[in-house]
Amino acid sequence: MGITFRNETFRNDFTFRNSPEHIRRFPFPFHEDSYMYAVNIEPHVVGPKGSVLENLIDVDEHYVAEMQDRALVLAEDPLRCQSLPHMTLAGWDLLELLMEQQALGYPEHFTLTRDGDRWRWINRPLGIDDSFTFGDVSTLPYGPMEYITRQSQGDFCILDQRDGNLWMDAGMVTTQADWSLDFDIGMNFFEWHAPVPLAHEKGIFVRALKFLTNIQQGKPARRLNWTMTINPRLDTSPENYHKWGPDRTTVTPENVGDKVHLRVELQSFWRLPRSNGIVFPIRCYLIKMDELVTQPKWARRLHRVIRDLPEELANYKGLTRYRATLVEWLSKLDDGSPTSPGFGPD
Amino acid sequence: MSTGTTKLDVVVSDVVPVNELVTRFHFRRRDGQLLPTFSGGAHVVVEMRDGERTRLNPYSLMGSPLDTREYTISVRRDDVGRGGSLFMHRHVRPGMEMVISYPVNLFSLDLRARKHLMLAGGIGITPFMAQTAQLAAEGGNFELHYTCRTASLGTYADVLRERYDRRVRLYHDDRDERIELDRLLSSQPLGTHLYVCGPSGMIGWVCDRAAALGWPAETVHFEHFAAPQPGAPFDVTLAVSGKTIRVGEQQSLLEAIEAAGVDPPYLCRGGVCGQCETNVIAHDGKFIHNDHWLSEQEHRSCKKIMPCVSRFEGGSLVLER
Ligand code: FES
Numbered sequence: 330m331g332i333t334f335r336n337e338t339f340r341n342d343f344t345f346r347n348s349p350e351h352i353r354r355f356p357f358p359f360h361e362d363s364y365m366y367a368v369n370i371e372p373h374v375v376g377p378k379g380s381v382l383e384n385l386i387d388v389d390e391h392y393v394a395e396m397q398d399r400a401l402v403l404a405e406d407p408l409r410c411q412s413l414p415h416m417t418l419a420g421w422d423l424l425e426l427l428m429e430q431q432a433l434g435y436p437e438h439f440t441l442t443r444d445g446d447r448w449r450w451i452n453r454p455l456g457i458d459d460s461f462t463f464g465d466v467s468t469l470p471y472g473p474m475e476y477i478t479r480q481s482q483g484d485f486c487i488l489d490q491r492d493g494n495l496w497m498d499a500g501m502v503t504t505q506a507d508w509s510l511d512f513d514i515g516m517n518f519f520e521w522h523a524p525v526p527l528a529h530e531k532g533i534f535v536r537a538l539k540f541l542t543n544i545q546q547g548k549p550a551r552r553l554n555w556t557m558t559i560n561p562r563l564d565t566s567p568e569n570y571h572k573w574g575p576d577r578t579t580v581t582p583e584n585v586g587d588k589v590h591l592r593v594e595l596q597s598f599w600r601l602p603r604s605n606g607i608v609f610p611i612r613c614y615l616i617k618m619d620e621l622v623t624q625p626k627w628a629r630r631l632h633r634v635i636r637d638l639p640e641e642l643a644n645y646k647g648l649t650r651y652r653a654t655l656v657e658w659l660s661k662l663d664d665g666s667p668t669s670p671g672f673g674p675d
Numbered sequence: 676m677s678t679g680t681t682k683l684d685v686v687v688s689d690v691v692p693v694n695e696l697v698t699r700f701h702f703r704r705r706d707g708q709l710l711p712t713f714s715g716g717a718h719v720v721v722e723m724r725d726g727e728r729t730r731l732n733p734y735s736l737m738g739s740p741l742d743t744r745e746y747t748i749s750v751r752r753d754d755v756g757r758g759g760s761l762f763m764h765r766h767v768r769p770g771m772e773m774v775i776s777y778p779v780n781l782f783s784l785d786l787r788a789r790k791h792l793m794l795a796g797g798i799g800i801t802p803f804m805a806q807t808a809q810l811a812a813e814g815g816n817f818e819l820h821y822t823c824r825t826a827s828l829g830t831y832a833d834v835l836r837e838r839y840d841r842r843v844r845l846y847h848d849d850r851d852e853r854i855e856l857d858r859l860l861s862s863q864p865l866g867t868h869l870y871v872c873g874p875s876g877m878i879g880w881v882c883d884r885a886a887a888l889g890w891p892a893e894t895v896h897f898e899h900f901a902a903p904q905p906g907a908p909f910d911v912t913l914a915v916s917g918k919t920i921r922v923g924e925q926q927s928l929l930e931a932i933e934a935a936g937v938d939p940p941y942l943c944r945g946g947v948c949g950q951c952e953t954n955v956i957a958h959d960g961k962f963i964h965n966d967h968w969l970s971e972q973e974h975r976s977c978k979k980i981m982p983c984v985s986r987f988e989g990g991s992l993v994l995e996r
Contacts, residue, residue: 415786418813491785492893543942543950546711547681547777602712603740603809605783
């Protein structure tokens with residue numbers, strides 16, 4: 330049984346919605362009633378059936394709409410996709426990884442056939458059927474990274490590993506939460522993490538870098554990150570701040586449920602075999618408050634987390650303007666009873 | 676998070692003597708599938724079941740990264756070493772089932788380089804076999820300078836000359852041929868990266884000259900697996916697991932910890948990757964540091980040890996493990 334892809338938008342009329350099954354599989358990021366920044370990295374292994382971890386590269390009902398939104402972003406701003414000249418080999422690595430994983434997880438939608446370096450890729454949801462020579466850029470309509478990331482949900486950062494550091498030397502970034510590939514391209518791990526508060530003092534980044542440079546082939550890792558977005562807007566880039574920044578002032582007690590979205594990023598980390606680079610797919614999941622609170626446990630817990638969030642973190646995540654309105658709205662759904670352990674809904 | 680890398684079940688598909696000291700081993704996957712893709716410079720850790728003992732030795736992959744039907748490694752026989760190479764030479768035969776790790780690359784090419792200048796000494800040629808194959812396929816610009824004791828010990832010199840012709844330059848010790856290092860390093864185009872793999876004396880010499888001649892550190896790459904050295908036995912207390920163990924003369928500290936049923940992390944087992952770094956809780960005696968990971972200052976501080984290659988002499992040692 331295949332996925333029924335939704336016809337929806339992430340801009341203008343914002344028709345994005347989650348189906349009831351997708352609400353239940355939402356990767357709710359809080360395992361307890363409070364939140365503290367931590368690196369929280371774990372092995373990226375297959376999770377329960379029906380969860381977003383059922384496959385290591387997740388494809389869901391928003392796939393087609395997200396790919397359409399990406400095409401719109403790229404048409405306006407081609408710099409969202411960049412690859413420094415030495416990163417082409419890593420692009421091929423990524424193409425192989427994403428084609429293999431998507432074909433493995435969703436055989437009814439994707440098929441990969443390989444005969445030596447003669448490859449054929451069928452992507453039914455997007456109506457693509459291409460034959461090409463692996464390793465020969467001239468046989469694809471775009472470079473390998475751009476080609477495959479126009480057909481894969483989530484942002485992708487490809488990092489070159491040298492001198493004991495990681496360098497953001499290629500990427501497809503159209504759904505980012507307030508950061509810019511064009512600004513970060515060519516930067517190393519410490520440079521692009523520079524704005525995070527609190528964390529630096531704890532040496533978290535030194536340990537995270539050490540961990541990431543030791544990621545091994547065949548052993549990907551993952552972590553969850555979260556923020557909030559007003560309206561289901563995928564593209565919240567600094568370049569477009571004038572479009573989405575003002576959204577934050579539009580939250581009222583009446584429209585909280587419809588406008589405020591929890592935005593969860595599932596970041597995974599993979600060693601690329603030919604280039605020895607690392608790729609971070611950053612997969613973004615959105616859910617509006619009205620949908621989220623259909624699970625009473627999540628409603629109660631989110632209320633407590635947002636209410637008790639340290640000021641600096643709330644600022645960093647951009648919640649300040651509407652936090653009080655949101656907490657007030659959520660408080661009506663919190664009867665004070667305990668929440669069960671773990672992430673999942675009851 | 677975990678120990679070492681994912682394992683691969685392989686079968687020895689061929690054993691080929693290359694010269695009086697070096698033998699080549701070929702591995703295929705037992706299930707007939709392709710092996711994982713790798714990049715030039717990667718190594719695998721080979722598990723050897725030698726009676727009661729398990730030895731785990733790293734060897735560079737020397738086949739072309741474009742062909743993953745089999746992996747090949749070359750092992751130089753070391754008659755005075757701890758026995759891993761002797762085990763490979765004496766006991767490993769075609770058809771034998773073995774376990775190796777997924778490839779790990781701690782000596783990868785810098786793909787930004789406009790030219791790759793490679794310096795190999797002796798068995799240090801093996802990672803360059805894979806790197807040159809990878810670069811040649813992409814039309815990359817490289818030049819390889821290879822020093823060996825005699826022509827008959829010039830492992831794969833003939834193959835390399837045949838494949839790459841004048842891009843390979845050979846130097847034989849017995850004919851008193853020497854790399855003119857300073858001239859070589861001073862005459863490279865901008866954007867050249869330097870790679871060196873061979874005996875530690877050679878690596879030290881090349882790195883020192885490169886630094887003296889103004890090569891930025893990030894353009895100089897070396898692979899320097901230290902083999903664990905044998906030494907006097909010593910006792911260690913593992914505070915976390917609550918065990919006291921004895922490290923035998925021919926055993927590394929890491930091997931002794933593993934033999935006690937504790938699973939510490941590792942990748943290279945050669946003192947370069949940093950994974951096995953262990954805190955020292957208390958000690959009374961002297962450390963014999965053989966790694967290339969900790970700084971000199973850390974060595975002197977006596978607060979850390981790399982158990983894959985380093986040892987201890989003295990009364991007592993307590994580790995956080
Ligand atoms: S295992 Fe790599 S330094 Fe010890």
